[in-house]
Amino acid sequence: MFSFRTIDIPKDSKTITTFRRDSYIISFGDESLFGDDDSYLNKISERLIKYPNGLVLVEVDRKPVGQIELQVKLFENKEVGYVNLFYLISEYRGKGYGAKLIEYAENFFRKYNVDEYQLRVSKTNISAISFYKKHGFEVLKIEEEDTIPRFRMQKLLD
Numbered sequence: 001m002f003s004f005r006t007i008d009i010p011k012d013s014k015t016i017t018t019f020r021r022d023s024y025i026i027s028f029g030d031e032s033l034f035g036d037d038d039s040y041l042n043k044i045s046e047r048l049i050k051y052p053n054g055l056v057l058v059e060v061d062r063k064p065v066g067q068i069e070l071q072v073k074l075f076e077n078k079e080v081g082y083v084n085l086f087y088l089i090s091e092y093r094g095k096g097y098g099a100k101l102i103e104y105a106e107n108f109f110r111k112y113n114v115d116e117y118q119l120r121v122s123k124t125n126i127s128a129i130s131f132y133k134k135h136g137f138e139v140l141k142i143e144e145e146d147t148i149p150r151f152r153m154q155k156l157l158d
């Protein structure tokens with residue numbers, strides 16, 4: 001049902017900024033921490049060079065219904081997978097489809113031979129935290145940035 005395709009800038013610029021802005025509203029209550037569209041699009045363009053399969057739109061019948069942003073990062077001197085974004089539009093949430101995003105991410109990270117992957121989630125994003133726990137993530141620590149507490153969560157890859 002879902003297909004995944006690499007983000008194409010400028011074609012997908014409007015879609016990805018809309019989705020990313022919405023994710024900030026869900027996580028932090030407003031989009032003030034998002035910054036401006038051009039900085040975001042530049043950041044994505046740079047990451048696309050290194051991780052073309054890590055920056056994808058999730059589509060159903062060619063309609064974008066979600067977005068994933070993945071990369072490999074250093075954490076405490078070790079390379080780990082890192083999820084910058086898991087996002088589904090509202091009508092696709094709460095139906096178990098997020099499992100497909102997890103599956104995509106884990107296939108991506110296995111290709112980079114990392115043992116684990118991490119993400120950060122706002123302490124107030126209760127349904128996302130519940131989703132991550134259901135899929136085997138554990139809280140590693142609490143980090144505070146921009147005065148907002150976030151859980152850093154981790155999942156080991158088998």
Ligand SMILES: CC(C)(COP(=O)(O)OP(=O)(O)OC[C@H]1O[C@@H](n2cnc3c(N)ncnc32)[C@H](O)[C@@H]1OP(=O)(O)O)[C@@H](O)C(=O)NCCC(=O)NCCS
Pocket residue numbers: 023026027086087088089090092093094095096097098099101120121122125127128130131134
């Ligand atoms: C996080 C997300 C990818 C999970 O995918 P999903 O397919 O919705 O996952 P699930 O269907 O397993 O539901 C996850 C939880 O959200 C709850 N939920 C139900 N309806 C929901 C809705 N309309 N919106 C959000 N969450 C909902 C579910 O009850 C579930 O909690 P439970 O496991 O305790 O029952 C998806 O909800 C999403 O994109 N949310 C908005 C963006 C976001 O918060 N991203 C994470 C940022 S770190």
